[in-house]
Amino acid sequence: MPREPPVPVDSTVVADLPTDRSLQGTLQHIVYRNDDSGFTIGRLDRDDRSIPTTIKGTLPGVGTGERIQVLGRWIEDPRYGPQFLVESFLPLSPDTADALERHLGGSLMDGIGPVFARRLVEHFGPDLIDVLDNHPERLRGVPGIGPTRAARIVDSWREQRGRRDALLFLQGLGLSASLAVRVHKMLGHHTVEAIREDPWKLTEVRGIGFPTADGLAKELGVAPEHPRRLAAALRYLLDEAAMDGDCYLDRSVLVERVASLLSVPAALIPVAISAAVGARDLVDEGARVWTFESWDDEDAAAGRLRVLRDATPKEVDLDVPGLLLWAQERSGLQLTPTQREAIGLALVNKVVVITGGPGTGKTTIVRALLDGWERMGLQVRLAAPTGRAARRMEEATGRRASTLHRLLDFQPAQQTFGRNLQSPLQGDALVVDEASMIDAQMIRCLLDGLPDPMRLVLVGDVDQLPSVGPGRVLADIIDSAVVPTIRLDVVFRQAEQSDIVRAAHGVLKGLVPRGATSPDGDFFFISRPDPAAAVRTAVHVVAERIPQRWNLDPTRDVQVLSPQRRGGGGIEALNEALREKLNPATGPEPPHRFRAGDRVMQIRNAYDKDVFNGDVGFVEGPGFGGKGVRVAFEGGRTVDYEAGELDMLTQAWAVTIHKSQGSEYPAVVVLLLDGHHRMLQRNLLYTAMTRGRRVVVVVGSPRALENAVTRTGDGRRNTRLAERLRGEL
Numbered sequence: 001m002p003r004e005p006p007v008p009v010d011s012t013v014v015a016d017l018p019t020d021r022s023l024q025g026t027l028q029h030i031v032y033r034n035d036d037s038g039f040t041i042g043r044l045d046r047d048d049r050s051i052p053t054t055i056k057g058t059l060p061g062v063g064t065g066e067r068i069q070v071l072g073r074w075i076e077d078p079r080y081g082p083q084f085l086v087e088s089f090l091p092l093s094p095d096t097a098d099a100l101e102r103h104l105g106g107s108l109m110d111g112i113g114p115v116f117a118r119r120l121v122e123h124f125g126p127d128l129i130d131v132l133d134n135h136p137e138r139l140r141g142v143p144g145i146g147p148t149r150a151a152r153i154v155d156s157w158r159e160q161r162g163r164r165d166a167l168l169f170l171q172g173l174g175l176s177a178s179l180a181v182r183v184h185k186m187l188g189h190h191t192v193e194a195i196r197e198d199p200w201k202l203t204e205v206r207g208i209g210f211p212t213a214d215g216l217a218k219e220l221g222v223a224p225e226h227p228r229r230l231a232a233a234l235r236y237l238l239d240e241a242a243m244d245g246d247c248y249l250d251r252s253v254l255v256e257r258v259a260s261l262l263s264v265p266a267a268l269i270p271v272a273i274s275a276a277v278g279a280r281d282l283v284d285e286g287a288r289v290w291t292f293e294s295w296d297d298e299d300a301a302a303g304r305l306r307v308l309r310d311a312t313p314k315e316v317d318l319d320v321p322g323l324l325l326w327a328q329e330r331s332g333l334q335l336t337p338t339q340r341e342a343i344g345l346a347l348v349n350k351v352v353v354i355t356g357g358p359g360t361g362k363t364t365i366v367r368a369l370l371d372g373w374e375r376m377g378l379q380v381r382l383a384a385p386t387g388r389a390a391r392r393m394e395e396a397t398g399r400r401a402s403t404l405h406r407l408l409d410f411q412p413a414q415q416t417f418g419r420n421l422q423s424p425l426q427g428d429a430l431v432v433d434e435a436s437m438i439d440a441q442m443i444r445c446l447l448d449g450l451p452d453p454m455r456l457v458l459v460g461d462v463d464q465l466p467s468v469g470p471g472r473v474l475a476d477i478i479d480s481a482v483v484p485t486i487r488l489d490v491v492f493r494q495a496e497q498s499d500i501v502r503a504a505h506g507v508l509k510g511l512v513p514r515g516a517t518s519p520d521g522d523f524f525f526i527s528r529p530d531p532a533a534a535v536r537t538a539v540h541v542v543a544e545r546i547p548q549r550w551n552l553d554p555t556r557d558v559q560v561l562s563p564q565r566r567g568g569g570g571i572e573a574l575n576e577a578l579r580e581k582l583n584p585a586t587g588p589e590p591p592h593r594f595r596a597g598d599r600v601m602q603i604r605n606a607y608d609k610d611v612f613n614g615d616v617g618f619v620e621g622p623g624f625g626g627k628g629v630r631v632a633f634e635g636g637r638t639v640d641y642e643a644g645e646l647d648m649l650t651q652a653w654a655v656t657i658h659k660s661q662g663s664e665y666p667a668v669v670v671l672l673l674d675g676h677h678r679m680l681q682r683n684l685l686y687t688a689m690t691r692g693r694r695v696v697v698v699v700g701s702p703r704a705l706e707n708a709v710t711r712t713g714d715g716r717r718n719t720r721l722a723e724r725l726r727g728e729l
Contacts, residue, residue, distance in 0.1 A: 057086025162189025200232035210236035230272035302724035356488025389662035419449035435460030439469030499523035531568025574654035601652035668692035
């Protein structure tokens with residue numbers, strides 16, 4: 001990846017600089033360009049004939065020779081002097097023969113170049129733009145321009161004219177320049193016509209949601225009852241429901257929500273649903289409405305799981321009692337009857353589920369099962385939904401594990417998996433840990449990627465939070481009763497000595513944990529009902545008490561958790577307070593707000609960088625001329641991020657409980673407050689408590705703690721996987 005030239009991070013506004021907030025001119029030369037982010041450093045030849053000005057900022061798609069208006073402010077760079085920092089831009093038409101020549105000879109025009117640009121201007125004079133727009137056949141009258149070159153010139157001119165018109169049109173509607181460029185890249189030179197006809201096509205662009213597109217439609221005067229508006233609203237509300245975990249919505253609920261959102265008569269909605277079904281965008285089951293993708297994922301997953309369950313595995317000599325005895329001797333542990341049953345079940349059956357809480361022996365079973373399979377000569381694969389969970393699996397088993405995406409050879413450019421029904425995974429058996437995190441789309445892709453003879457064992461704690469994505473896959477598979485399942489509910493004596501384990505299992509039984517009364521305990525509750533006091537106490541516990549009592553590093557070994565992002569006791573307030581305590585500023589803040597030493601989390605998969613959603617690292621320092629950062633992740637990986645990639649990172653001194661799924665930490669501090677009431681329920685508290693290995697401290701309101709224990713909810717999401725597995729649909 002190209003590196004930006006040095007741009008000191010302490011550029012500041014200086015009082016005696018020019019006060020212009022807008023400049024017009026032609027981009028004469030590009031010093032640096034990042035094609036991914038659009039960040040550009042260049043020289044602007046200004047219309048007012050003053051000396052060329054260095055400009056820098058996000059200018060996606062702007063090439064040399066293009067006339068633009070840039071809006072922003074002046075800064076004084078200590079090394080390079082006065083520069084104009086671009087905050088937004090608009091493309092302009094070339095308004096003189098000289099400007100037109102530079103535009104045609106610039107980097108964006110294909111088939112011309114400086115020589116032919118001059119030749120065209122000299123040949124046609126002021127009529128050139130009219131020729132290019134309306135009489136392109138006349139270009140062939142210019143010496144050296146044949147039919148092929150003329151066609152390239154016309155195509156390039158129309159593309160650039162369409163781009164300029166689109167950017168002006170979209171920015172005039174209120175979109176930022178970067179979003180406008182993204183829209184034009186998707187829709188091409190028909191952008192204006194396409195958006196006027198269907199403004200909701202904008203929702204296909206990352207960063208533009210239905211409310212934004214609907215607002216633009218209103219600006220364009222589109223009728224409130226337009227069929228495309230109804231169709232887009234249906235899709236939007238089903239996608240919103242998916243973010244809450246639902247695979248479908250009850251038809252009556254969907255009709256009511258669309259009518260309320262759009263302020264239109266409810267009688268219009270069934271007609272819109274029928275039209276969307278005809279377009280294969282939705283599936284209407286009468287009482288339930290799905291997106292086609294969600295319905296297809298669940299239906300295909302159910303069918304595929306039944307095929308795998310019933311298929312014949314690789315033939316091997318199977319002596320279950322002998323293998324159990326050998327595995328027990330190899331491990332040096334006395335297996336319980338339930339553990340022996342679980343291992344035997346997995347040895348005999350093609351698909352098995354093993355579920356249980358902390359201290360119930362899941363890891364012992366998996367290790368013994370792996371030993372048995374390998375002794376049978378089977379090629380075994382291990383995987384988990386996240387990178388952190390996969391590393392934990394490696395540590396627990398002593399064998400290589402991977403993320404599900406890496407196992408299935410995810411192809412980022414195509415957003416597909418290389419391992420599928422046509423090209424399945426190689427191997428004889430697969431163990432997937434943290435299966436409670438798998439959503440409906442992922443289970444479909446996983447099952448599609450397995451060959452029919454492969455054995456599959458899903459391991460997870462069904463009492464934890466369900467997946468972030470739609471579905472409740474592990475729970476539905478268990479509820480279906482079509483796959484052999486072992487539930488481990490006996491806590492081993494050694495594990496039972498832990499306050500954390502006892503308290504967590506007590507929570508599942510509806511018992512409110514009170515915390516240890518002895519300093520030798522490992523689970524504590526500190527009453528701090530006031531949000532500000534709770535945050536201060538959490539910071540003190542992280543920075544002082546845990547390091548002193550357990551000799552742990554507060555920056556690396558302690559993770560703070562909260563149910564929600566915003567509000568009192570949310571992770572935004574916690575991150576700010578923890579950062580100021582553990583990594584205070586020692587100089588001017590960098591422009592991106594990531595200091596050296598900051599604890600950060602990757603929030604979406606970046607396969608080209610080999611980092612994944614949930615990976616945690618520390619900022620080593622600035623990169624890419626001060627506009628980016630370098631991050632050191634666990635396992636010794638060092639990754640550079642450019643300015644346009646920093647939205648992949650977030651502060652991680654505190655994270656949501658949902659984000660902590662699949663991870664374990666030496667110490668965990670959990671905030672539970674009355675203001676979190678909408679989020680509080682038993683599986684959320686249980687998930688938070690089971691993230692800590694050596695110590696767990698809950699800080700907050702006794703009433704919030706009690707509410708979290710007593711509010712079980714029904715644990716249901718709108719899914720039909722269990723019924724499909726049983727063949728009831």
